[in-house]
Amino acid sequence: MRVGGMKVRRSADRTTCTRLLCVVTVALSLAASACQREERRFREVPPSATPGSLVNVSGGFVPGPPQSEVVARTPYLDNAWAVSEGESLYNQMNCVGCHFHGGGGIGPPLMDREWIYGSQPENIYQTIEEGRPNGMPAWGARLSSDQIWKITAYVMSMSGQLKKDIAPGRQDHMQGKKQEQGTEVKPPVPYGGQPPSTVFP
Amino acid sequence: MSQPRPRPAASRASRGRRAAAAALACALLPGCVGTSRQTGLNPNGPQAESIFNLWTFYWVTATAVFVAVMAALALALLRARRRGAVDTSEAGEGRARRWVLGATGVTLAILVVSLVASYLTGRAYAITPEAGRPLQISVIGHQWWWEAQYSDSVHSRSLTTANEIHIPVGRTVVLKMTSTDVIHSFWVPNLAGKKDLIPGYGTTMWLRADRAGVYRGQCAEFCGMQHANMSFLVIADPPGEFARWYEGQLADAMPPADTSASTGKNVFMNHGCVLCHTIRGTDAGSRVGPDLTHVASRRTLAAATIPNNRGWLGGWVMDPQGIKPGTRMPPNDMRADELQALLTYLQSLR
Numbered sequence: 001m002r003v004g005g006m007k008v009r010r011s012a013d014r015t016t017c018t019r020l021l022c023v024v025t026v027a028l029s030l031a032a033s034a035c036q037r038e039e040r041r042f043r044e045v046p047p048s049a050t051p052g053s054l055v056n057v058s059g060g061f062v063p064g065p066p067q068s069e070v071v072a073r074t075p076y077l078d079n080a081w082a083v084s085e086g087e088s089l090y091n092q093m094n095c096v097g098c099h100f101h102g103g104g105g106i107g108p109p110l111m112d113r114e115w116i117y118g119s120q121p122e123n124i125y126q127t128i129e130e131g132r133p134n135g136m137p138a139w140g141a142r143l144s145s146d147q148i149w150k151i152t153a154y155v156m157s158m159s160g161q162l163k164k165d166i167a168p169g170r171q172d173h174m175q176g177k178k179q180e181q182g183t184e185v186k187p188p189v190p191y192g193g194q195p196p197s198t199v200f201p
Numbered sequence: 202m203s204q205p206r207p208r209p210a211a212s213r214a215s216r217g218r219r220a221a222a223a224a225l226a227c228a229l230l231p232g233c234v235g236t237s238r239q240t241g242l243n244p245n246g247p248q249a250e251s252i253f254n255l256w257t258f259y260w261v262t263a264t265a266v267f268v269a270v271m272a273a274l275a276l277a278l279l280r281a282r283r284r285g286a287v288d289t290s291e292a293g294e295g296r297a298r299r300w301v302l303g304a305t306g307v308t309l310a311i312l313v314v315s316l317v318a319s320y321l322t323g324r325a326y327a328i329t330p331e332a333g334r335p336l337q338i339s340v341i342g343h344q345w346w347w348e349a350q351y352s353d354s355v356h357s358r359s360l361t362t363a364n365e366i367h368i369p370v371g372r373t374v375v376l377k378m379t380s381t382d383v384i385h386s387f388w389v390p391n392l393a394g395k396k397d398l399i400p401g402y403g404t405t406m407w408l409r410a411d412r413a414g415v416y417r418g419q420c421a422e423f424c425g426m427q428h429a430n431m432s433f434l435v436i437a438d439p440p441g442e443f444a445r446w447y448e449g450q451l452a453d454a455m456p457p458a459d460t461s462a463s464t465g466k467n468v469f470m471n472h473g474c475v476l477c478h479t480i481r482g483t484d485a486g487s488r489v490g491p492d493l494t495h496v497a498s499r500r501t502l503a504a505a506t507i508p509n510n511r512g513w514l515g516g517w518v519m520d521p522q523g524i525k526p527g528t529r530m531p532p533n534d535m536r537a538d539e540l541q542a543l544l545t546y547l548q549s550l551r
Contacts, residue, residue: 040426040527042522042526042527043520043522043523043526043532088529092477092489093476141471141472142471142472142473142475142476143473143476143531144473144531144532144533144534146531147531
């Protein structure tokens with residue numbers, strides 16, 4: 001009898017254990033599926049089946065009242081990997097050459113949110129795709145739409161419009177947002193705060 | 202988890218068969234060494250030779266020590282069984298002490314000899330031979346391919362190529378290496394050991410091929426998604442052949458010979474290709490991706506991942522993410538006739 005009782009208790013223990021294991025497994029798999037920050041989707045555009053841009057790009061002067069803009073949000077704004085891909089495209093495609101790292105120079109700065117042609121993601125997309133007067137070239141013929149969306153996501157990170165854990169935070173160059181680490185930028189002080197007599201004796 | 206099923210006791214016949222298979226595998230192992238392309242056990246240059254010698258020395262020593270220890274253990278067990286009780290007499294203790302001291306001394310001696318051998322190998326490895334004018338090549342690591350720049354004092358005789366490094370047999374080659382993104386490591390086991398390529402910092406190594414041949418190398422420092430497919434070929438040519446190859450690579454790309462190729466050139470210039478690749482002698486001059494001036498002369502594509510033929514090239518242009526997921530090359534969208542013309546053009550770039 002005693003032996004039988006122990007057996008029953010042990011099997012009950014085992015059932016509890018199995019149940020606990022199940023719960024942990026389910027919780028872990030749920031946690032893993034929720035991890036979209038780093039999700040990497042490589043074959044975004046199936047070969048030779050580009051659906052075309054999601055944005056209603058304007059085709060010159062169109063008669064009639066102004067058409068409503070298509071609002072297209074891109075999942076890349078919530079994906080750190082896509083933003084970093086956008087950053088390398090930004091450098092490789094030589095956006096740096098005119099806009100620098102967002103500070104502007106030949107082209108307008110990108111660190112603020114007040115933009116000539118709109119600062120919504122779809123405006124930025126359209127600017128890259130079609131180009132703008134006075135120097136911004138059109139990239140639509142050569143970059144695929146997912147590449148342009150990635151650049152858009154990176155450009156938006158410059159003005160701090162993306163979530164903090166998505167935007168790249170460890171660059172060496174000047175940034176519009178607060179540095180993730182490093183010393184605070186201080187206003188310049190003449191001679192570094194030393195009296196001129198000690199600098200030029 | 203289900204409990205492991207008890208394994209049926211191996212019958213004597215099957216045990217014998219397994220032993221025979223193991224013996225066969227041991228016998229065949231040295232046979233592989235001669236034929237496989239990428240191995241440190243088939244050295245073809247002084248660097249790989251010195252590493253191989255050190256390896257052989259360690260291997261032989263370790264095997265001898267292992268055999269000696271096992272023999273001593275077997276002997277001790279047999280003698281203990283024969284004699285029975287442990288010898289605790291004064292004389293027995295003394296003998297045991299002498300054995301332990303002797304074994305410790307031998308171990309120490311082997312360790313010191315190993316240390317000296319390792320040090321001498323490292324020294325021989327690090328010093329670039331003074332004799333002769335070395336060929337200097339800059340190797341730049343990219344995610345996930347290799348750029349090779351041959352520098353010459355006359356600037357117009359410098360050239361850039363990718364993923365296939367030709368070197369002349371018998372001449373010392375000095376590699377100046379750096380990286381543009383993350384740390385990579387240059388490793389051609391048949392010719393030399395590993396050396397890291399570090400962004401923003403130059404490293405140097407040298408190697409020499411004593412026999413002509415094609416030696417495969419690969420990145421030996423984890424560098425991201427396609428680390429495993431970041432390979433390259435070092436091709437050691439006899440000096441005459443190397444000079445011919447060099448002259449061929451120096452030339453600008455051939456102009457398109459027929460209408461199909463010239464359509465292909467237009468496709469190249471009007472699609473994304475031109476944003477990243479250089480074809481010398483045309484308007485394409487970007488340095489993001491590999492130089493394609495003589496792409497058809499190379500044996501492989503995509504950093505020695507796929508063979509260089511029309512089919513693979515077409516697949517690579519249209520769907521690189523299917524071949525190397527994560528690679529920087531984007532999928533290209535073009536019509537079938539455009540693709541065929543582009544392939545004709547690219548294949549004419551010999």
